[in-house]
Amino acid sequence: MERRREFVGVKFFLFTEKAAECKIPDCDYSYEPMSGSELHSKPLVDHLRRKHPKEYKEAEEEADEQKSLKRKYENISNYSPSDDESSSKRPKREVIEIEMSKEMVHKFAVEAVTVNGLPLSVFEKSGISNLISPILCKLGISLNQRVTRSLILQAAEKKIVDLKTEFLDRLICVKYNLSTRRGRHFLGVDFQAVINGKLRVATAAVKEMTEGATGAEIRSILVACLQKLGIQEHQIYTLTTDNGSNVTKAGRLMLEDAQAVENEVDESDEDDPQAVENEVGESDEDDPQAVENEVGESDEDDPQAVENEVGESDEDDPIPEAEGDSVPAVLDEEVNSIKTAADNVSSVRCAVHTLQLSVKDVINANDEIKKLLVKVRKVVNKTRTHNIRLVFRQAGAALPKVDCKNRWETTYDMLECVVKSKPFLLQIGLAKELFRLSEKDWAYIDNLLCSLKPLHSTTIALQLSKLTAGEFLCEWLKCKIKLRQLAIVDSERSTSVSAAFLQAMEEREVNILSNPAFLSAIYMDPRYQCLLKEPQKVVAKAHLTALWRRLSIMNMNSDISCESEKNEEDPPSDDSLIEQLLCESDSTTRASTATNVHEASVMIKSFDSTPRVERKEDIFHWWHCHPHTELKRLAEAVIGLPVSAVTQASADRTFSGLRYILQERRLGHKADIIDALMMLRCNA
Structure with missing residues (x-):
């Protein structure tokens, strides 16, 4: 019987060459065909249906399930071998687990x-x-x-x-x-x-x-x-x-909400001497320092945008020089406002976007650059026509890239491609005869590319996934150094492109380098702390001291909340209520003591003398292994400051x-x- 193993209930029978026996317990049925006849399945199925109906029903259900799987889910379900085909020619299927x-x-x-x-x-x-x-x-x-x-x-x-x-x-x-x-x-x-x-x-x-x-x-x-x-x-x-107007306005509204909540808390704690000491009073509403962290003042022409600048005498230098170890008297009022601002939400401008705005300021203000870019775009757009595209394809040359006017990085790539394709463009007469890019234009393109190169490299460097404030400052200063060197060379060529980019960066950087949260992140980074001058360290220390107080209060409130949740699990008794009152009073006392002790300021100031750490050191791991628990908690709160909204893992x-x-x-x-x-x- 060629198909004896495919009928319903085949698993209940044991086959030999000329007979079949039932394997069901207590059944001695055996089927042996007449001499010369083949072994058929019909008698076996009839025996199973009459003598073992339960097993027969089970076999029928399994057969129906197998047919359904073959019909719906198997690719070989349509395979139907001819009668003279042997079973050895059927597709081989393996059972896997x-x-x-x-x-x-x-x-x-x-x-x-x-x-x-x-x-x-x-x-x-x-x-x-x-x-x-x-x-x-x-x-x-x-x-x-x-x-x-x-x-x-x-x-x-x-x-x-x-x-x-x-x-x-x-x-x-x-x-x-x-x-x-x-x-x-x-x-x-x-x-x-x-x-x-x-x-x-x-x-x-x-x-x-x-x-x-x-x-x-x-x-x-x-x-x-x-x-x-x-x-x-x-x-x-x-x-x-x-620096978009709508997103900065949203941030300003968030800051106003946080300030309103803070004022409500202060009014409820007016009997607390410490609360009165740190209160954001109504008398500060007219003080421009009271809103130093406000988001939304994106233009350097707005006086509010530069109100946090450290030292009026250093407005041309983002990192002012310190005169010995003394602190300018003009910082006293600013330090007091920073202590208050650390209790609220701080705003940080995107570093990459600030750099983009610096470049766009120069390009939009320079008519010579704009006219040159118009000429270059005409040449590049002409290469996209069918006939010119065929010329490039036959010669095996790459087509110049088309830029996006709102993204200067694409303009840089376009200019770079045009310079690389210059010999071929001159050979086919596209750039010379059609739009007449003169030698002066080609020289200006080279000069512009040279000035944009450090800015382009800095833009890429600022898109790292774990960019810290110190690393940003290092890349920013490195870009300024390169532009300053190029400005000297440009002066010999009677051009001022690099100097214009340098000036734009210095005007825009005030919004970042005067931010207390930004300075605090650099101060707690021993790799780059040496880049800060003494006035900036004073601002950072004041911000960190107030932030330490804020963290201490958060920690105390968290302990009280956890204790309350624990007490809610058990029915309250007189003893438990008294114990809860004592715990709350003790926590309030400890919080007031912790936020007023002189040790916090001494602890932060002592970090100023920390030896410099190598740049390749992982600052997050370095602080994780730091033995000082309180200082480590404070550092971990500030060094994770996102200085850019366009990092590899950002929104x-x-x-x-x-x-x-x-x-x-x-x-x-x-x-x-x-x-x-x-x-x-x-x-x-």
Whole structure:
């Protein structure tokens, strides 16, 4: 019998060359055909159906399941060999064993859709469905667009819980940015903090803005994100944004909210001498120093934008020279305001965006550069015509890149490509006869490229994933040194491009280098602390002292909260109520004592004499291994300051993942699923 092993109930029989015996216990049935006849399956099936109905029903169900699998999930289901084909010519199938669970399938499905950017309906495609269906059938689960969407939302909720736990009772730095993709506007929000000796950057949300992109709308979305993740406003240390008017206004509104909360707390603690000492009084409302960290003053022409500058006599030098060990008297008032400002949210300008604005200031103000770029763009656009493109292709030459007028880095790449293609452009007569780029124009292009090169290198260096304030200052000063050297060479050529770029950087850098939070981050970095002058160290020490007080109060409040939660588990008694009152009183006393002791200031000042550490040292690991617990806690709060909103792991980089989520055929995703997809993708 050629097909004897394919009938219903074949597993209940034992076959020999000429007979078949029933393997069911207590059954002695044996079937042997007549001499010369073949062994048929019909008598065996009839015996199983009459004598063993339970086993027959089980065999029928298994047969139906196998037929269904062959018909739906196997690629060889349509294979039908001819009668004269032997079984040896059929496709060989191997039985394999894999370790898989329902949780693993769900995890890999979410990863495929989020990290790999596959559509939600990917598991309904015939090829993928045939591949994974045997596994799904064995586990008793299914995967389709509806199930996948539900899994993603569940995974996003779990990720939110993990982020809540990770950033619980920590000072965090927030950075946010706007982006547009396929005509839809999104706001990306990132959290950043130093945790266990490592810089932790987490994407909190990528929210679609259905209303206008105003400062009030951005602020409302930010507040909603903070509430969703359980972040209190007193946990926010800094806000890092670019210089856009709407995002800076949102930051200013956040600062005003934090200031209002602080005033309410101060009014409730008016009997506390320490609270009165640190109170932000109404008399300071007219003092420009009271809003020194306000976001939104993006132009250097606004007096508020430069109010934090250290020393009026050093306005031409971002790092003023110190006269011995004395501190200028003009810093006294500024130090007092910094002590108050450290209790509130600080604003930090994006370093990369500040550099971009410096370059754009020069290009937009120089008519000669603008006229030259118009000529070059005409040449590059001409190379995109069909005939010229064929000439380049036949010669094996690369086409010059087309720039984006709003991004000077692409203009730099375009000029570089044009210079490399100069011999070929002159050979085909495109640049000389059609638009007449003179030798003077070519010389000016070379000079402009030479001036832009250090700026281009600095832009790339400022996009590191773990860029610290000290590393930024080092790269910034290195760029200025190169431009100063080029300015000397330019003066001999009667040009002033490099000097113009240098002047623009010095005008723009005031917004960054006068920020107390920025100076504090450099002060606590022993690799670059030596770059600060004495007046800047005074500002940093004042900010750190006030911040240490803020951290101490947060720690005390956290202990009280934990103790209250512990007491709520048991029924309150008279003794427990008295004990709770004593604990609260003791914590308040210790907090007041801790925030007024002189040791905090001495501890911070003592770090000024720390020997310099090599630049290659991992500053986060260095502080994690530091023996001084209080100093380490203070340093970890400030060295994680995000000086740029466009680092490799920031909100701006997050938007590049939208190209995989909002593809041409996937524009119908709703805002909630986009937020969940981007959160899981960026935090994978």
